[in-house]
Amino acid sequence: MVELVKIAVDAMGGDEAPGVVVQAVVEALKASDKIKVFLVGQENAVRSELSKYEYPQERLEVVNATEAIEMAEPPATAIRKKKDSSIVVAMKMVKSGQCDAYVSAGSTGANLVGGQALVGRLPGVRRSPLAPLIPTAKGVSLLIDCGANVDAKAGDLVQFAKMGSIYMENIMGVKNPKVGIVNIGAEEEKGNALVKETFPLLRECQDINFVGSVEARDIPAGDVDVMVCEAFVGNVILKMYEGVGSTLIKEVKAGMVSNTRSKIGALLVKPALKETLKKFELDQYGGAPMLGLNGLVVKTHGSASVTEVKNSILQCIDFTEQHISEKIQAALNAGA
Amino acid sequence: MVELVKIAVDAMGGDEAPGVVVQAVVEALKASDKIKVFLVGQENAVRSELSKYEYPQERLEVVNATEAIEMAEPPATAIRKKKDSSIVVAMKMVKSGQCDAYVSAGSTGANLVGGQALVGRLPGVRRSPLAPLIPTAKGVSLLIDCGANVDAKAGDLVQFAKMGSIYMENIMGVKNPKVGIVNIGAEEEKGNALVKETFPLLRECQDINFVGSVEARDIPAGDVDVMVCEAFVGNVILKMYEGVGSTLIKEVKAGMVSNTRSKIGALLVKPALKETLKKFELDQYGGAPMLGLNGLVVKTHGSASVTEVKNSILQCIDFTEQHISEKIQAALNAGA
Numbered sequence A, B: 001m002v003e004l005v006k007i008a009v010d011a012m013g014g015d016e017a018p019g020v021v022v023q024a025v026v027e028a029l030k031a032s033d034k035i036k037v038f039l040v041g042q043e044n045a046v047r048s049e050l051s052k053y054e055y056p057q058e059r060l061e062v063v064n065a066t067e068a069i070e071m072a073e074p075p076a077t078a079i080r081k082k083k084d085s086s087i088v089v090a091m092k093m094v095k096s097g098q099c100d101a102y103v104s105a106g107s108t109g110a111n112l113v114g115g116q117a118l119v120g121r122l123p124g125v126r127r128s129p130l131a132p133l134i135p136t137a138k139g140v141s142l143l144i145d146c147g148a149n150v151d152a153k154a155g156d157l158v159q160f161a162k163m164g165s166i167y168m169e170n171i172m173g174v175k176n177p178k179v180g181i182v183n184i185g186a187e188e189e190k191g192n193a194l195v196k197e198t199f200p201l202l203r204e205c206q207d208i209n210f211v212g213s214v215e216a217r218d219i220p221a222g223d224v225d226v227m228v229c230e231a232f233v234g235n236v237i238l239k240m241y242e243g244v245g246s247t248l249i250k251e252v253k254a255g256m257v258s259n260t261r262s263k264i265g266a267l268l269v270k271p272a273l274k275e276t277l278k279k280f281e282l283d284q285y286g287g288a289p290m291l292g293l294n295g296l297v298v299k300t301h302g303s304a305s306v307t308e309v310k311n312s313i314l315q316c317i318d319f320t321e322q323h324i325s326e327k328i329q330a331a332l333n334a335g336a
Helices: A019-031 A041-048 A075-081 A086-095 A109-119 A155-168 A193-202 A216-221 A231-256 A260-278 A306-321 A326-335 B021-033 B043-052 B075-081 B084-094 B108-119 B154-170 B193-204 B216-221 B229-254 B260-278 B306-321 B324-332
Strands: A007-008 A035-041 A061-063 A103-104 A134-135 A139-144 A178-183 A207-217 A224-228 A288-290 A296-300 B005-010 B035-041 B060-064 B101-104 B133-138 B139-144 B178-183 B208-215 B227-228 B286-292 B296-299
Touching: A007 A019, A007 A086, A007 A306, A019 A035, A019 A041, A019 A306, A019 B084, A035 A041, A035 A086, A035 A306, A041 A061, A061 A086, A075 A109, A075 A139, A086 A103, A086 A109, A086 A296, A103 A306, A103 B060, A109 A288, A109 A296, A109 B324, A134 A216, A134 A231, A139 A155, A155 A178, A155 A193, A155 A224, A155 A326, A178 A193, A178 A231, A193 A207, A193 A216, A207 A216, A216 A231, A216 B229, A231 B229, A231 B260, A288 B060, A288 B133, A288 B208, A296 A306, A306 B178, B005 B021, B005 B084, B005 B306, B021 B035, B021 B043, B021 B306, B035 B084, B035 B306, B043 B060, B075 B108, B075 B216, B084 B101, B084 B108, B084 B296, B101 B306, B108 B286, B108 B296, B133 B216, B133 B229, B139 B154, B139 B229, B154 B178, B154 B193, B178 B193, B178 B229, B208 B216, B216 B229, B229 B260, B296 B306
Parallel strands: A007 A035, A007 A103, A035 A061, A103 A296, A139 A224, A178 A207, A178 A224, B005 B035, B005 B101, B035 B060, B101 B296, B139 B227, B178 B208, B178 B227
Antiparallel strands: A134 A139, A288 A296, B133 B139, B286 B296
16 A cells, blocks of 8 residues: 655644635645545634534544644744744644654744744754745746845855756656756856855756756746745846736726726637636745755645635645655755 | 026936937936936047937037946946946046936946935945835835945835835825835734835834735735835835736737637727826836935836936935935934
8 A cells, every 4th residue: 555645734824724724724635645645733713614524534633732823923922932823833743753844824924933943944954944936937947045045155055956846857857957046147257245145156066957047037937947046136037027017907807897898808818818828826826835854845825715825735736745754854964 | 587406416326328329318408408418438439329309409418428237247346447338437526416316327327326425325224225115006106225235224224115115205205105125924023034024114104104014926016105115015016016017918919819700899999008008107107216325216117118317307306306325314313
């Protein structure tokens, strides 16, 4: 018998928890028979949501955790004090080896702090980056790091490049993924102090396919598979993506119904346009993995849809089956 | 008689120089009788372009400069060695007081280096930021700094905030402009080391209307008039704006003509859509000013259209008539 991938899911995380999370878990269990889910949260609330659905009961366990960490709480304090919160209880199940992976739509800060403090980094990993996939004209690219470690050092960025390469090659099936460093110009002498220090280190790496600088302007085109950057910059890129995209789409839609002639046109255009814009929706790609930990931590949006949470759960299967953590550890400890 | 605003224009800068530049100068001269333009560049080429147009000859002078600085040249070396280049000659006309302002679509690097080295900073100005206006859902906001000074210090960012406020209030007519610092979260404790150090300094400034952090996601909404950031981050924001916008618009257009039904719809929608997207085109706002120098330096895109270059020239009028440089100097030397 094949061993199931065991996933701890934070039932209390996200704007519409536990409802959205419970529904997503049920859908994930139906979509794949390779997983067993441990739903961690306030038992009564979780069971009440669960009672709405039919699902394979032998692959679901509810684990009671009486506390919940709110979005606005200071992360480090919350993780330290709320020992019976869903995040803390679920993360400890990964640390102990009871689960392979963890998924949460809860507080980003608490998940980032908890990932490093409770799940813990693999030996040799300096910092654990948050690495979302972002949609591009050619498919998706990995943006690494995106919020976990502001003020990173050059050595951290080199590790991010290696971890990102392994992820894209093994999970996304990109052969010899192209790695670029986010920069403000194409030439090697461009950049701030951090980029100038990191660039030659990346060029010397034997185990990645470093292609040089990638300007922010070229990110949406998708010419590079792994985009390495410091977390403050990565966060700005991710948020700009969301902000510019949603503002433009809103304006385009409003513009289309601004008069009768174009209202009729809008009706005709709508199905094709919907198909096009789907490519640029973040939720079909699931959440962002934190790489380099003792088990997979996936952080998905607080406003995540059922589809996004479901996909975040399903992405844990490949991660575990492909032994990404082991590959990362081997690569970091073999190289420079 | 009212004194004319005297503007040195780099005739050799930009992808299609001198053609585009000369045409833009002619249109600017026709659009406003408040300006006199000094067209600096290779005289034969400039005069040959000029011969195509009718224009008020008494408000145009051609100044010969035999060299041109190419986009790919190392900026500092080019400025030092090419003493008879259009950029160097034109900038010196500002430094000497012969001109009030300068406009170029040439090498960003050479213009930034030249601005600081040849035109020179006003007394008390630590660094001179490049500050483009970016289109938002509510109009435009100033993004400062956007490429002139990577690895800036907290004290630099405080000056940027003051300069940006003066610009938005006096040039764009925004009363008591809202100033935000670009950050990765809304709370004061969020951010990297630079932002954490700068935040309390901005809060203490009496002469600006500081409203706190602005997340990149909220930039396109336009809730803040002046967005302060370090240049690497600012450059990424600007380039993401261009990249995401153009990729999305391209995909939307392609999606619309993907089948017959939507092709017909696209025809009906087109005029309204064009009107909407116009708001998000960068060229109607002219180029980006470098603030805090002994005269105005305006850098416009290498690929700038005739309209963008023309608007860059016309924006020098308000800047000079409103005595922005004097106001900046007074504010920086009065305050903390």
